[in-house]
Amino acid sequence: MLWYVARRLAGTVGLLVAVVVITFGLIALAPGDAAQVLAGQAGDPQYLAELRGQLGLDRSLGYQIGSYLLAVARGDLGFSIVQGQPVLDVITGRLGATLLLGGTSLTIAVLGGVYLGVVAAAKRGSQLDTGISLASLIGYSMPVFWLGQLLVALLAVRLHLLPAGGMSSAGEQLGAFERVLDVLRHLILPAATLSILLMALVVRTTRAAMIDVLEEEYVTAARGRGIREGAVLFRHALRNALRPVITVVTADVGVLLSGVVLIEAVFSWPGLGTLLLDSVLSRDTPTLVGLLLFSSFLVAGANLLGDLLYMWVDPRVRLR
């Protein structure tokens, strides 16, 4: 088990090194560089050269990649001149907002999605099932940013029920408790939008897995012993149906991340997504590389977590 985790982690490090190489290669291929962005359109050539020297841009690509990797190994993701602070600080400064949004949405999506998926599978072929399946197909096909817009237009702009964007109300003196409530009010719309997308995925997976499991003999046996249907569904069948759900949820962290970027843009949520967008617009290369590395790390970590959870739910699974 420990050996397995160690080997997987080593593999992940290899992948992350490759991600760094690709990102640097991509940025090196692109016309223009960070020094030009800093110096402005009509930069003085001498100043440009000086900046390049400072940023290490005059070195070979291999040297740049190598020194970056060494720095990363020491926990240093470089310095963002645009933001005026180390990239690691920039990222951790925004991480909380994104974790709050992503974590809330994921929790709602998993709880609601598993429940709806079980219900749909239990009533397979009924109108309820058709309704749930159709809704999840549509939810899955919906562009999240448009969904967010519709909700803003309806609930914020028209009905004035909820704030349209941001994470907190500006300029108001609030106590600690009111501040928490204020953030929660701002969280409702973006979290609801994001969780609809994710829930659609979870519903589809859970329903499919439950349909398989419900046909197995041990379920019939459990019913035969007179166990209540609710307990059969949620205690006996769901445990086995959870495996593919775990796979899909942990494997779709990439989907979650891209959803987060779009949702944060719609709701001006001050997290990693808006940071990414700002860095793209200002061509803040160190932050971009850091963010891409960080999100690849998240995806790889989630995949590993998924495999471990998988083994925990089903001890029969032997990891190679």
Add this chain to the structure above:
Amino acid sequence: MIARLDRSARSNPRLLVGLVLLAAVALAALAGALVASDPFRTSETVLRGPSVHHPFGTDNLGRDVLDRVLHGVGTSLKVSLLAVVAGTVVATVLGLVSGYAGGAIDDLLLKLAELFQVIPGFLLALVAAAAFGASLLLLVIILAVIFFPRTFRLARGEAIGLREREFIHAARAAGARPVRILTRHILPGALTIVLVNASFQAGTAVLIETGLSFLGVSERDTVSLGAMLFDAQSYLEQAWWMSLFPGALVAVTIVSVNLVGDGLQGLRDVRAAGGVGPERPAPESGQGAATLERLAVASSLGDSTKTQKGEA
């Protein structure tokens, strides 16, 4: 293939509805290219609601929303079609050869596929588009790269699954060359799953294309539904039609290709259950297992789903 599609459309409402919707969307795009007037023409009549002259209203610069929507859906379809065709053809050929032949190249390509599955595709597209400047060609290339790993693994898995089957051994014993075995015997077996995958990827491509242009990363002189939605964001209070029509069209486009994907998957299940065609053994219990397999195929935006358990 066509005859089979026709026969199964009748017993397969999802495929039928999906194809009809897709045809409608394609017609809209065609109308945009042939009939609609200049989507960039501004006018004095700004922010007007739907009327006889402007059925979908006008935007903040007085441009006709209907004209723009028709052009925008053309952009989405073009990008999606090119990316999916390019990605599918390359990845399928490499996947089949790699799976059939095995060896060092197979290992290398598999590692490469793994690598691109860890990088969140949407973020990669965003960074690349920002670095190189937004262009449709670049977007098509990036999408094809993002789509490569999954298609490659699916095709490779099919080739490995079929490689040791008796009819392949028979063909080999009869002296068939590898190219003939791959094209005549293995490709037909892998075709349905590749097509299912391609249709889901077409939906993802539309999502990424509109998502990127929504974030402001798009060619300046092409109309994109995403960019229209970005414009609409500032006028939600005055002009709901600026958001409603482009967004609805994006949604309908994606729903249609996903329905087609669902329907094609249904075809595969029917054939697998009937034992017709060179399929891998039917899933243990019909629809459910097949739906799972399809879900494995249908990762949305990020396309970052890892290896399925038990795959090759």
